[in-house]
Amino acid sequence: MSQPSMTTEIHGVLDALIRRCSSQNKPSEVSISSEELSCLRNAFLPSQSPHTRAKSFVALSAFCQAVRNSKQPSAEPVAEHLAKVFSSNVQDGLADTKEDDVLSSISFLVALFQVDASSASIIFREDGVITSLMDAIDICPSDNVALEVAHTFSQACGHKTCREALPTDAVQWLRTIASQTKNSALRAAAAVALVKLSRGALSDSDSSKIVETQIDSKEQMDLVDIMKGMTISGNDLSVLSDAIEGLVYMSAEPAVKEILSQDPSFWKQFFSYIPKRKINDPPTSIPSSIIYGIVTVALNVCAYKPRVTEEETQMLKLRKLANAGKMTEAQDNPLDDDSHVRARCKLLVEVGLVGALSAIVKVTDSQGVRTGIGCTILYLVEEKENRGKVLQEGGAKALSVIIRTRMTEARKDKARNAKHLALDPPDLQAIQALAKLAITSAPFQVFGPGEAVLYDAIRPLTQLVLHPSANLLQRFEGMMALTNLSSANAEVASRIAAADGLLNKVELFLLEEHKLVRRAAMELICNLLAGSDDLFKRYSESSSKLHVLVALSDVSDVPTRLAASGGLAQLTASPVACVKLLALQKERHRLLQIFVQLISPTSDSNGEQGTDQARRGLVHRGVVCVRNFLTSLGGETIKDLSSEIVAAQLPKALVTVAQEYRNTNNAPVLVPAAEALKLLLDCGVEVSV
Numbered sequence: 001m002s003q004p005s006m007t008t009e010i011h012g013v014l015d016a017l018i019r020r021c022s023s024q025n026k027p028s029e030v031s032i033s034s035e036e037l038s039c040l041r042n043a044f045l046p047s048q049s050p051h052t053r054a055k056s057f058v059a060l061s062a063f064c065q066a067v068r069n070s071k072q073p074s075a076e077p078v079a080e081h082l083a084k085v086f087s088s089n090v091q092d093g094l095a096d097t098k099e100d101d102v103l104s105s106i107s108f109l110v111a112l113f114q115v116d117a118s119s120a121s122i123i124f125r126e127d128g129v130i131t132s133l134m135d136a137i138d139i140c141p142s143d144n145v146a147l148e149v150a151h152t153f154s155q156a157c158g159h160k161t162c163r164e165a166l167p168t169d170a171v172q173w174l175r176t177i178a179s180q181t182k183n184s185a186l187r188a189a190a191a192v193a194l195v196k197l198s199r200g201a202l203s204d205s206d207s208s209k210i211v212e213t214q215i216d217s218k219e220q221m222d223l224v225d226i227m228k229g230m231t232i233s234g235n236d237l238s239v240l241s242d243a244i245e246g247l248v249y250m251s252a253e254p255a256v257k258e259i260l261s262q263d264p265s266f267w268k269q270f271f272s273y274i275p276k277r278k279i280n281d282p283p284t285s286i287p288s289s290i291i292y293g294i295v296t297v298a299l300n301v302c303a304y305k306p307r308v309t310e311e312e313t314q315m316l317k318l319r320k321l322a323n324a325g326k327m328t329e330a331q332d333n334p335l336d337d338d339s340h341v342r343a344r345c346k347l348l349v350e351v352g353l354v355g356a357l358s359a360i361v362k363v364t365d366s367q368g369v370r371t372g373i374g375c376t377i378l379y380l381v382e383e384k385e386n387r388g389k390v391l392q393e394g395g396a397k398a399l400s401v402i403i404r405t406r407m408t409e410a411r412k413d414k415a416r417n418a419k420h421l422a423l424d425p426p427d428l429q430a431i432q433a434l435a436k437l438a439i440t441s442a443p444f445q446v447f448g449p450g451e452a453v454l455y456d457a458i459r460p461l462t463q464l465v466l467h468p469s470a471n472l473l474q475r476f477e478g479m480m481a482l483t484n485l486s487s488a489n490a491e492v493a494s495r496i497a498a499a500d501g502l503l504n505k506v507e508l509f510l511l512e513e514h515k516l517v518r519r520a521a522m523e524l525i526c527n528l529l530a531g532s533d534d535l536f537k538r539y540s541e542s543s544s545k546l547h548v549l550v551a552l553s554d555v556s557d558v559p560t561r562l563a564a565s566g567g568l569a570q571l572t573a574s575p576v577a578c579v580k581l582l583a584l585q586k587e588r589h590r591l592l593q594i595f596v597q598l599i600s601p602t603s604d605s606n607g608e609q610g611t612d613q614a615r616r617g618l619v620h621r622g623v624v625c626v627r628n629f630l631t632s633l634g635g636e637t638i639k640d641l642s643s644e645i646v647a648a649q650l651p652k653a654l655v656t657v658a659q660e661y662r663n664t665n666n667a668p669v670l671v672p673a674a675e676a677l678k679l680l681l682d683c684g685v686e687v688s689v
Helices: 007-022 034-043 050-070 078-095 099-115 117-124 129-139 143-156 160-165 168-179 184-203 207-213 217-233 237-250 254-261 264-271 288-302 310-322 338-350 353-363 367-380 384-392 395-412 427-440 443-447 451-466 472-486 490-497 502-509 515-531 533-540 543-552 558-571 575-588 591-599 612-633 635-640 642-647 650-661 667-682
Strands: none
Touching (some): 007 034, 007 050, 034 050, 034 099, 050 078, 050 099, 078 099, 078 117, 078 129, 099 129, 099 143, 117 143, 117 160, 129 143, 129 168, 143 160, 143 184, 168 184, 184 217, 184 237, 217 237, 217 264, 237 288, 254 338, 264 288, 264 338, 288 338, 288 367, 338 353, 338 367, 353 367, 353 395, 367 395, 367 427, 395 451, 427 451, 443 451, 451 490, 472 490, 472 502, 490 502, 490 515, 490 533, 515 533, 515 558, 533 575, 558 612, 591 650, 612 667, 635 667, 642 650, 650 667
C-alpha cells in the first residue's frame, strides 16, 4: 500500500480529493482510492501540523458529504456505506505492529466520529475493533497511543450504541488513567470519557450499565477539580480542549454549577482564552471548540429550570411514575431553584461574563455559539438588578449583532413562508433578552443614539410578538418593549403601528384572560395612538374598537384602566370618535357611568393597585374624556342627554373633583373639569355644589 510520507504529497492528495468531491458532476461515481485513504489516515497523525490536520478534516467532510448527496433513496444507508469504505483501512492499521500505523488508524477513527458519527459508531462496534484498541495500548505502550485510545472512547461514549458496546475492562482502564497524575493530557481525555459515559448511561435503558458506569459524588468532585486545574494552567491547547469539554458535560450538575460559580479565579482564566482580535483581524488560533465550551459552561451555570405549565407539570409527574423503577437523577435539586440560579448569575455578572460573551460575538460567526450567548444573556437579565451591568458591558450591543445577523439570514429564506421570517424558536431568546433590557431602560440606553437604530429594533421585537413559536411570556415582553420603544418619538410609534400584522395580533390580546398580557396590549395601543396618525384615524372611525376601549376602562385592573382611558382621552379629541361614542351611549347607556367611575374619588375600590397616583391618573383621564366629549356634542345634544347626564351623577362627580383639586394648582385636572362644568351649566343642566 502506497503511503505518502512527505507533507507536500499529503497536501497534494488532499487538495485533489477536496476538488473532486466539491465539483462532482456525477454523484453516483463518488469514490476514494486506497492511496487517498492511506494518505487521509496518515494526515490525522498527532505529529502532523495543525494546518495539515485541518485540511484533512475538510477532505474527510467533503468526501462524506459527497457520498450523502450521491445516495439514492433505494440505495444502501449512507452510514453503512461509509463504514464499509473506511472499515478495512481502520482495521488494517490496528492490526499492524508499527506505532505510526496503529496511531494513524486510531486518530482517523477519532476524526470520523467528529465528521460522521453514525459510520464511526458502526466501525467502533465491529468485531475486534474495541479489542484491538485495548491491545494497542499493550503492543505500543506509548502515551501517544494511549491518548488517542482515550479520545476514541471519549467520542464513542457520546453515543448510546457505543456505550452499550464498551466492555468493563475498558471502563476500568479509563478510571485508572483518570486517576494517574504523570500525564495531564491523558488524564483529561480519560476523565472526559468517564463523564460522558456516566451521564449518558443515566438516560440509557440498561440499568445495569448505569450502576457499572456511575460516578459517585466524591469521584465527580475530583474530576471537576482536575478539569478546573487543567483549565487554569492551560499550557496545552489539546489538554485545554479536553478539560473544557469535560466541564461542558459536568456543569449540567447542580453541585458543579455551585462550585464553578464561586471560583472567580477560574472564570478570569477561563475568559482569558477568548481572543482579543477585532472582527477584521486575522483568524484566531484558539480552537473553536474552546470558544463553544466557554459559552456552554456559562450557559449551564446560569440556566434556570424550564418554566412549565400546569398541564406540563402533570405530564412530568406521570413520567416520573413511569420511570420509578429506574435509577434516574432527581429533577428537583434545591441547588437548581430560582434563588440559587439568581445568585450564580449575579456572581458571573460580577466576574465579567457579559464582557466575555460580547467579545466572543466579535470573533465567531458560529450560529450555535451565538444562540448560546443569547440564551445566557437572557438568563442574566432575568433579574432586574443585573440589567444595568449588562448594558454597561455591551450586552445589548452583542444581542443586536446576533439578532441583526439572524434577521438578515432569515430574510433571505422568507420565500418559504410569506407571513413570518424563517427564524427558529431558539433565535427568539436573544430577542427576548433585548426586550427585557428595553422594558426597564430608556431606548437610547439600550439601542444607542440616533433614530436608525430604533427603527432597526422594531422588526425583531415585532417578531417576538408575532412568531408562531413564541410563548405567551415572550409575546408579553415583546409588547412591553415596543411600548417603551414607541415613547421615543412619533415616527418610531408610527412605524411600529404600521408593522405588518402586529396590530391585529395585539388587538386579539385585548381579549386575553391573562391580566398582564391584556394590560401590555392596551398600554401599547395607548402609546401608539399618541404617535401614529393612521392608527388614531382607524380607531376614531371604528365603533367596535372604541367599544373595546370603553369596556377596558371599566375593568378591575387599574393599569389597564389607565391605558384604556388614556386612549379614550386622546380619541375624544376627534369629533368622529365622539359621534361613535354617543351612539354607544344611546345603545348601551353605560358610557357616562364609566366616565363617572373614572373621575369619582370613590370609584377606585381596587385596594391592591389603587394607589393615590393611579387614582389621580384615572381622574385626569376621566375629566379630559368628559370635557372633550361634551365639547364635541354641542349644546343641543347635551340638552337631549341631560336626563342621562344627571342620572349618571356626572355633574356631582365633576363638582367633587373641582373641590378636591382647587387648592392643588393641578391645572391638567382643574381646567378640563371646570370647562366641562361650564358646558353643562350653559346648557341648563342642573349642577349641585
